[in-house]
Amino acid sequence: MESQNLTGVSEFFLLGLSEDPELQPLLFELFLSIYLITVCGNLLIILAVSSDPRLHTPMYFFLFHLSLADTGFISTTVPKMLVNTHTHNKSIAYEACLIQVSFSYLFACLDSMFLTVMAYDRLVAICHPLHYTIIMNPQLCGLLVFISFLVSLLDSQLHLSMVSQLTFCSDVEVPSIFCDPPQLLNIACSDTSTYTILMYFFGAIFGGIPVSGILFSYIRIISSILRVSSSGGRYKAFSTCISHLSVVCLFYGTALGVYFSSTVKSSSKKGAVASVIYTVVTPMLNPFIYSLRNRDIKRALWRLLRRKT
Secondary structure (H helix, E strand, O other): OHHHHHHOOOEEEEOOOOOOHHHHHHHHHHHHHHHHHHHHHHHHHHHHHHHOHHHOOHHHHHHHHHHHHHHHHHHHHHHHHHHHHHHOOOEEEHHHHHHHHHHHHHHHHHHHHHHHHHHHHHHHHHHOHHHHHHHOOHHHHHHHHHHHHHHHHHHHHHHHHHHHOOOOOOOOEEOOOOOOHHHHHHHOOOOOHHHHHHHHHHHHHHHHHHHHHHHHHHHHHHHHHHOOOOHHHHHHHHHHHHHHHHHHHHHHHHHHHHHHHHOOHHHHHHHHHHHHHHHHHHHHHHHHHHHHOOHHHHHHHHHHHHHHO
16 A cells, blocks of 8 residues: 555556447447356356366366366456446556455466466376376365465465555556556556566566476377387377367467567557466466366266256
8 A cells, every 4th residue: 555655556457458438338248248158158167067076087177176266267357347347437446456466476477387286287197197186185286276276365465465555646547458567567657667577576586387298198108109119109198188188288278478579668458468368368268178088077067957958
């Protein structure tokens, strides 16, 4: 709250994707549809995994938590954007902006950590299949989820502390659909060179280490698959990783787009579009990627729907 007293700023204005009044109803319907599809899709996966004993395995245990994180991720940004679009009021209170910063980084880091843990799960399943149940025991799975939450909480609090120290002048228009720290750095009136370095340093630590873990896991996985003699065996082993690889590429590809676009102040619209893909489109596509390419999930969903009807 000290930074608010220093800046005199009580609210920000989220410019979103467009300021054209004619496009606002279309944007409202589009984002409302995306939000409902995302929440329902992730909720179906959560219900399928929790209700079907056949899916009580480490891989689906982590998928369950990834769906929770995706639901929280999109719920941090889209509801406020829908309210602002519907009421034609783009303002967001200073405190609400800080809450968005904290929770967006919390759930984004949780996504990153769970994707890393799922890569390790695939590594053990393919490279050490005979010891899989021993290594990936319930205690280790619970510990990995707990560590992921602690690391994500630390990341979110570091970014929150950094943003709360910024000072703002008259220009408080954020060219994004939510309070994105890279965009807040661009509109701050104080010297942000130190904060920019810290932001990318935190990104390298909390993003680089998970990416390195995923790359290491898949290097081991690919080398193990190549040693399989039959082509059918190689395809069967690699098919268990296709869904995870698709989500990894989508998540980290859009995340890099957000940070690279935010480094150039003149590319505010590109940064807003990249932020939308990162925070809205990615959580929506994850349930489809996992459900459409996973027979176990489709069978569990079918059994769940038959039980309800």
